[in-house]
Amino acid sequence: MTKVITRFAPSPTGVLHIGSVRTALYSWLYARQNNGKFILRIEDTDKERSKKEYEDNIIDGLEWLGLTHDEFYRQSDRSDVYKRHLLALIADGTAYVSKEEPKELGERSEVIRFKNPNRVVTFHDVARGDISFDTTELGDFVIAKDFESPLYHFAVVVDDFEMRVTHVIRGDDAISNTPRQILIQEALGAPRPVYTHLPMILAPDKSKLSKRHGALAVTEYREEGYLPEAILNFVALMGWNPGNDKEIISLDEMIMLFKLEKIQKGAAVFNIDKLKWLNKHYIKLLPAEKAGKEILARFPEMLRIKAEDNSEIFSKIIVVILDHISTFGEVRFFAEAGEYRYFFEDPIYPREALLWKDEQEPTRAAEKLEKVLVLLEEIDDVFFTPETIKTAIWDYATEAGRGSVLWPMRYALSGRDKSPDPFILSSILGKEATIRRIENAIKLLLG
């Protein structure tokens, strides 16, 4: 059996996009599940549009995702290889140097053209079945500007041949390129790889996918606080599924379950909400220490210093924060809106905010809090957990009216209309701070 060799062959004319990740992932999975080889090949034959920064971005993104390659090539390092094959084709008579009439000033007067046999090419595509094209209309197409400057179609075919690529897995925008590549392949005496063209990825409204739909560079997702596991899980299911309703799938499971023959024909749909949902799932699985680092990195400086000084409180709020976000990027947004400050400093708020809608009398609200204080005092410091606090207060709150007890209590602790419940808050803050904040609220009510 020949060893399976796949490749991901991006042109560094743009950043690593979420759609390209799918191409890379499927190629990677197929190689891994067959104990094969996965090649990363940078296709920079277009000298004007290719940029080093894009190459770096692509490599960086793949590395972050864990899509490791076994071999790396850059087409601009390989001119000798292309030249050798160009010369061989010319010697064979399947290509020729063509004198051109320059149409514009500075245009070249010579290019290398492929001698098109002008026939119908039929190839099999794993996802789509047999596809036929009449290549006559292509004429004798150009394959190199000169011996040092091969064009894309030629370089791809030479490389797939030289690198012994057995399976070409790529976007379906390349389908129409395949027949001419096959002609070149045959002229080179190269074997034909197995082709699988992946369906397009569309926006939910079936329009062309764009940034507006949340489709970004992979490195941007990283900055927004998405996890590689979520991105991989998400892209894996755009165009393939393991044949059941499984939505959560790890890279190891994908290696086991992935099937090239199960790639869907129809377009896949990009759904940012699904990506967020997956990310939320994976965020919750992170070890607390790692999640803590991600959160801290997104705190504004003042808050970060406070969190670092109060590491005990910070370690307790990690789960609370995780509960409310889908991406770590949201932490920055909430932090800037003042959402977490009350964990580290006593809140300041107007007196009326303490009043429950059905309990507008400050002295009565103060009475409720006085009673809460008494109940809290009875709990031992070390047992100051959400459960014991709730048990201590619940009966009284039920009897006196839950809103009129729990609202001012929660407000006294957080100073915000929305926050975790007062039992969780109290346990995070600890007995001393909880009591101090409630006393402050009572003073404010009676003042």
Ligand code: GLU
């Ligand atoms: N460089 C080509 C692209 O980025 C690769 C196509 C292929 O995989 O053959 O579209």
